[in-house]
Amino acid sequence: MNPLLTSGLDAHRGLTALSVNVNLVAQIRNRRPLPFPSVTGLSTTALEAGAQGITIHPRPDQRHIRTHDVFDLAELMTKWPQAEFNIEGNPLHNLMDLLRQLAAQGRAPQQCTFVPDSESQPTSDHGWRFPEDAATLKPLIAEAKSLGIRVSLFMDPLPEMMAAVRDVGADRVELYTESYARAHGTPEQAQVLARFAATAEAALRVGLGINAGHDLNRTNLADFLRAVPGVQEVSIGHALIADTLELGMSETVRAYLRCIHAAAAP
Numbered sequence: 001m002n003p004l005l006t007s008g009l010d011a012h013r014g015l016t017a018l019s020v021n022v023n024l025v026a027q028i029r030n031r032r033p034l035p036f037p038s039v040t041g042l043s044t045t046a047l048e049a050g051a052q053g054i055t056i057h058p059r060p061d062q063r064h065i066r067t068h069d070v071f072d073l074a075e076l077m078t079k080w081p082q083a084e085f086n087i088e089g090n091p092l093h094n095l096m097d098l099l100r101q102l103a104a105q106g107r108a109p110q111q112c113t114f115v116p117d118s119e120s121q122p123t124s125d126h127g128w129r130f131p132e133d134a135a136t137l138k139p140l141i142a143e144a145k146s147l148g149i150r151v152s153l154f155m156d157p158l159p160e161m162m163a164a165v166r167d168v169g170a171d172r173v174e175l176y177t178e179s180y181a182r183a184h185g186t187p188e189q190a191q192v193l194a195r196f197a198a199t200a201e202a203a204l205r206v207g208l209g210i211n212a213g214h215d216l217n218r219t220n221l222a223d224f225l226r227a228v229p230g231v232q233e234v235s236i237g238h239a240l241i242a243d244t245l246e247l248g249m250s251e252t253v254r255a256y257l258r259c260i261h262a263a264a265a266p
C-alpha cells in the first residue's frame, strides 16, 4: 500500500481519520458567561467515542475559540497521546504566536493548518494561491516545522498547484470541500468530484499528504471518500456539532422531564 495512505495522524488500518472541529461548541458557550457547553468536555466525549483528533480555528476576534481554549485543549491532549491536535489559522495573524507559546510549554500541536482568511471573514472560503503566496509562506512553514509541527495548507482543488505546495515545504494539503458539498446531489457532483480526485492524485504524486474539510457532513462524506484517493484526515465541525444537538435532543428532553416528575413526586 502507498505509505502516504497509512502515515496519517493515526495509521488506523488505512482509514481516514476524523478530527472533530469544536469551534461551534465554543460559539454556543460564548453566548453567556457560563462554562458550558464545555469545549474540553465535548472534545473528551468525541475522543472517547473514537475520533482521532480535535481541530480548532482560533480566529483573531475570538468569536468562538478563545485563547484559553487553545491552552486548555493542549493540556487535554496530553492525556490523549495517540490523538492529533490540529490548529487552523492564518500564520500572518494570531496562529504563529499561539504555536510558539505552545511549543515553549512542550505542548505543540501535532498539526497546524494554514488558512488565508482575513480577520473578519465569516468562515473560510478560499485556499492559498501560488506563486503569489510562496515567499510569504515558506519561512512560516519552516518555523512551524522547526517547532515539530506538521504543516498543512488549505487549498482549493487545483491540481496544478500541488507541486508548489510541496516546494514551499508543506507536508499536507487540506482540500477545501465547500464546492463539493454544494454540488453534492446535483448533476455537477461527478464533475466536481473528478476535480478533487485529480487534485488528490497530483498531491500524492509530489509526496504530499491529504486532508479535507469544510461543510462535510453525514450525507456527503462517504461519496467524497469513495471518489478521492488517499484522504488521511477529515476535519468536520459545523454539521457534526449540529448533529450532536439534534441527535441528543430526545434524551435531553427526557432528562429534563425526569427532573420535573421528580419534583412532583410526593
Ligand SMILES: CC(=O)[C@@H](O)[C@H](O)COP(=O)(O)O
Pocket: 021, 023, 024, 056, 057, 059, 088, 115, 122, 123, 124, 154, 213, 214, 215, 237
Ligand atoms: C479552515 C476551514 O475549513 C474552516 O472550516 C474553519 O475551521 C471553520 O471555521 P469557522 O468555524 O469559523 O466557520
Ligand SMILES: NCC(=O)COP(=O)(O)O
Pocket: 021, 055, 088, 174, 212, 213, 214, 215, 216, 235, 236, 237, 238, 239, 240
Ligand atoms: N477544516 C475544516 C474544519 O475544521 C471544519 O469545517 P466545517 O465542518 O465546520 O465546515
